[in-house]
Amino acid sequence: MDAFARKISRKDMLKLGLLGSAALMLPLERSARTELAVSRRLTSKQIPAPFQVRLPIPPVAQPVRSDDVPGADPSSGIPFTGTDYYEITMKAGQAQILPGFGATAVYGYNGVTPGPTIKARQGRRAVVRQINSLPDVARFGYKPWTSVHLHGSASLPQYDGYASDITNPGDFKDYVYPNFQDARTLWYHDHGVHHTAENAYMGLAAQYHLHDAIEDGLPIPKSYGRYDIPLTIRDAIFDTNGQLVYDDGGQSSLYGDVILVNGAPWPVMKVERRKYRFRLLNASISRSYRLQLSTGQPMTVIATDGGLMPAPQPVQNLRHGMAERYEVIIDFSQNKIGDKVVLQNLSNPNNTNFGTTGQVMRFDVAGDSSDPTDNQVPNQLNPDNKPMLLTAADAVKTREMVFKRTPIVPGSLEEHWTVNGTTWDDVVASNYRFTVANPRLNDVEIWELHNPGGGWFHPVHIHLVDFKVLSRSGGANRVFPYEQGPKDVVYVGEGERVRVLMRFGPQKGRYMMHCHNLVHEDHDMMAQFNVGDAYPDTVDPNDPVYAAQAESLALAQTL
Amino acid sequence: MAIQARPPARTEGRPTRPPTPGERDGSGEVAGTLALYAAAVLGLTAAMIHLWVTPQHIAEWWGYGAFFLGCALAQGFGSVVLFRWPAQPLFLVGIAGNLAIAVLYVISRTWGMPVGPGLVPFSPSVAHLESPDLLGMGATAAELGLVVILTALLKDSYRARTINALLLAGAALWTLRFTGVLP
Numbered sequence: 001m002d003a004f005a006r007k008i009s010r011k012d013m014l015k016l017g018l019l020g021s022a023a024l025m026l027p028l029e030r031s032a033r034t035e036l037a038v039s040r041r042l043t044s045k046q047i048p049a050p051f052q053v054r055l056p057i058p059p060v061a062q063p064v065r066s067d068d069v070p071g072a073d074p075s076s077g078i079p080f081t082g083t084d085y086y087e088i089t090m091k092a093g094q095a096q097i098l099p100g101f102g103a104t105a106v107y108g109y110n111g112v113t114p115g116p117t118i119k120a121r122q123g124r125r126a127v128v129r130q131i132n133s134l135p136d137v138a139r140f141g142y143k144p145w146t147s148v149h150l151h152g153s154a155s156l157p158q159y160d161g162y163a164s165d166i167t168n169p170g171d172f173k174d175y176v177y178p179n180f181q182d183a184r185t186l187w188y189h190d191h192g193v194h195h196t197a198e199n200a201y202m203g204l205a206a207q208y209h210l211h212d213a214i215e216d217g218l219p220i221p222k223s224y225g226r227y228d229i230p231l232t233i234r235d236a237i238f239d240t241n242g243q244l245v246y247d248d249g250g251q252s253s254l255y256g257d258v259i260l261v262n263g264a265p266w267p268v269m270k271v272e273r274r275k276y277r278f279r280l281l282n283a284s285i286s287r288s289y290r291l292q293l294s295t296g297q298p299m300t301v302i303a304t305d306g307g308l309m310p311a312p313q314p315v316q317n318l319r320h321g322m323a324e325r326y327e328v329i330i331d332f333s334q335n336k337i338g339d340k341v342v343l344q345n346l347s348n349p350n351n352t353n354f355g356t357t358g359q360v361m362r363f364d365v366a367g368d369s370s371d372p373t374d375n376q377v378p379n380q381l382n383p384d385n386k387p388m389l390l391t392a393a394d395a396v397k398t399r400e401m402v403f404k405r406t407p408i409v410p411g412s413l414e415e416h417w418t419v420n421g422t423t424w425d426d427v428v429a430s431n432y433r434f435t436v437a438n439p440r441l442n443d444v445e446i447w448e449l450h451n452p453g454g455g456w457f458h459p460v461h462i463h464l465v466d467f468k469v470l471s472r473s474g475g476a477n478r479v480f481p482y483e484q485g486p487k488d489v490v491y492v493g494e495g496e497r498v499r500v501l502m503r504f505g506p507q508k509g510r511y512m513m514h515c516h517n518l519v520h521e522d523h524d525m526m527a528q529f530n531v532g533d534a535y536p537d538t539v540d541p542n543d544p545v546y547a548a549q550a551e552s553l554a555l556a557q558t559l
Numbered sequence: 560m561a562i563q564a565r566p567p568a569r570t571e572g573r574p575t576r577p578p579t580p581g582e583r584d585g586s587g588e589v590a591g592t593l594a595l596y597a598a599a600v601l602g603l604t605a606a607m608i609h610l611w612v613t614p615q616h617i618a619e620w621w622g623y624g625a626f627f628l629g630c631a632l633a634q635g636f637g638s639v640v641l642f643r644w645p646a647q648p649l650f651l652v653g654i655a656g657n658l659a660i661a662v663l664y665v666i667s668r669t670w671g672m673p674v675g676p677g678l679v680p681f682s683p684s685v686a687h688l689e690s691p692d693l694l695g696m697g698a699t700a701a702e703l704g705l706v707v708i709l710t711a712l713l714k715d716s717y718r719a720r721t722i723n724a725l726l727l728a729g730a731a732l733w734t735l736r737f738t739g740v741l742p
Contacts, residue, residue, distance in 0.1 A: 008711045012722050016710070019729030020703050023661045026736055027668030027691035027699075 040240040048099045050266030051362045057225040061116035076506035078180045083125040091133040101242030106203040113203030114232045120179045122212035131172040140246050145192045152186035157509035162544035163193040171550040183215035184307035185279040185325040197518035205283045219376040221277040234283040251523040253286035255352035261361045268362045273333045274369035280326045285518045292317035294342035303327035306466035306486025308382035313481040321459030321491040323516040339365040387466040387486040394444040402450045403458045417525035424526040437529035439504040448499050451492040461489045463511040467502035508532030509542040601705040602638030606631045608698040650709040657702040664699050669741040
């Protein structure tokens with residue numbers, strides 16, 4: 001060949017260096033940033049083995065006082081027979097979570113996580129005073145304002161946990177919950193604007209059970225903590241000191257490698273050879289689950305987000321998105337004493353899985369049934385469930401809501417999460433007037449929730465209402481049997497278009513709709529809609545920000 | 560009879576020009592051959608790394624396995640061909656191919672896998688963000704070294720343009736990083 005006389009000059013090397021540095025440094029830099037954010041993260045070898053601890057059952061919150069003074073909801077006119085008053089303090093606490101490690105710093109309702117379960121009766125209001133006693137600077141370096149949302153409740157807007165209706169550290173707010181809906185598993189969790197994910201991740205979440213006469217009359221398992229078991233499932237990342245680490249992948253999603261149930265890692269529950277009712281709540285920030293029992297025996301879904309289904313639905317496995325609630329009956333009478341039944345997670349596309357996330361908890365069959373009562377699954381549960389009686393022909397309007405990433409400003413390469421191209425910042429900038437929909441009170445509408453993206457799923461939550469899932473096209477391409485109940489969160493998978501049908505009411509006012517991947521919500525996939533009259537220039541009596549603002553605890557105590 | 564000094568040798572028909580260092584002492588030919596050796600070694604190194612990781616990627620998804628096997632074969636055979644029949648077009652193909660693999664590595668370690676099971680192609684999937692590892696960085700370093708050597712072996716006009724194109728590629732990556740497109 002020709003003599004090799006060509007050299008690379010210094011100038012050429014500098015030019016090539018730009019490419020070389022990019023190719024070698026960018027992956028390392030990305031990894032280093034991630035590693036700094038998860039510095040001293042537990043390795044898979046250091047994570048404790050599963051099935052070492054017993055399943056804890058959250059305590060039941062006790063009201064500080066109650067009365068039997070009847071009244072009526074000021075907006076809907078629905079009557080109540082009395083009120084139970086609770087006082088809960090959002091504060092830092094220490095939780096012994098990982099065996100072999102020290103206590104983990106958490107935030108919790110009354111300092112525990114999950115927080116205390118509130119048990120309410122249909123027809124009796126609950127007033128919950130939420131006191132923010134969190135530190136002025138949160139563990140992850142932000143001011144921990146809060147806004148408590150009772151998820152599944154048709155509360156008035158000013159008590160719904162509107163994201164911008166914040167309670168700062170040192171303040172408190174009284175939330176009024178009407179409890180006129182059908183029996184259901186609700187949950188209360190933080191919804192503070194732009195820090196919902198961090199606050200919830202630190203532990204601000206708890207279940208809330210609403211009971212009614214229909215449920216009382218069914219022979220399904222009851223007795224909280226004995227045969228009626230809350231299971232709040234979530235994932236977390238820990239460092240070598242046993243402390244929580246927050247890594248949302250650059251405002252993308254947070255996937256932990258430790259699965260917690262009721263705050264315990266892969267716990268064990270001893271069960272009798274009979275039916276149990278489990279109130280499954282996916283309280284993960286970003287992880288969805290596909291739950292199945294290791295023995296292959298079915299689970300029978302009896303209730304969804306909005307309460308009892310018309311009829312039970314036996315399933316082999318169920319896809320469980322963030323914030324969804326499914327009540328399932330597991331019948332251990334077919335198992336032998338000594339059997340160990342693992343609740344497994346088969347996962348779904350676009351979750352980051354680890355070797356440790358394929359299991360959730362274990363049931364050890366320890367003995368025969370000691371109580372034969374309420375040990376059945378009837379053929380009918382709540383056939384008159386109103387949302388399930390609606391049909392598409394009832395709808396007066398169809399709207400499309402698109403959940404996607406869009407440029408922050410036109411032409412920008414940086415993107416954020418949006419609903420129809422808008423964000424919560426657009427709502428704030430409009431002084432909370434901007435809406436993506438304005439249904440009239442009691443109108444029935446179809447909303448088409450569209451996820452055109454292929455790299456993520458969006459469990460979409462619409463506040464105020466219970467809806468019926470009409471159809472799903474693309475992706476899974478069907479409505480699963482266990483989704484055929486009243487819902488307020490629906491899994492909108494990759495490339496899916498899900499149509500939901502709902503009646504807007506009985507409350508009027510502004511309510512939120514958002515993706516319940518809390519990282520997406522915080523950055524900034526949240527919008528609002530207004531039911532009924534708008535109040536563009538006059539005072540809205542149920543203004544979600546101004547009608548019932550938080551108050552200073554110190555000031556209140558001096559008065 | 561006087562013996563006359565032999566006149567200096569002349570190369571007929573060839574224009575005279577100052578000799579280059581390589582021509583003066585022949586080391587350019589040696590350097591060129593050494594460069595080809597080095598290029599072949601680097602190419603084979605990258606090929607072997609890709610072949611080594613193929614089975615674990617097949618287990619993850621057949622598409623990943625096929626990609627790594629394809630890279631291994633292309634780099635392996637390419638290295639042999641390059642060494643045996645060095646030619647400008649081959650150099651350019653080698654530069655483009657190895658550069659593409661290196662850029663894909665950067666994307667997979669900063670943005671996410673562009674294709675994969677359960678993904679719509681070329682939608683960002685930070686859930687599939689891979690971590691950089693020794694083998695991957697080793698293969699990338701080998702590919703970059705190979706690109707530099709092949710660039711040096713190009714003729715002047717091709718080389719200048721190629722270097723500028725590589726400069727643009729590097730600038731583009733850094734721009735994507737600083738604008739947050741690459742998180």
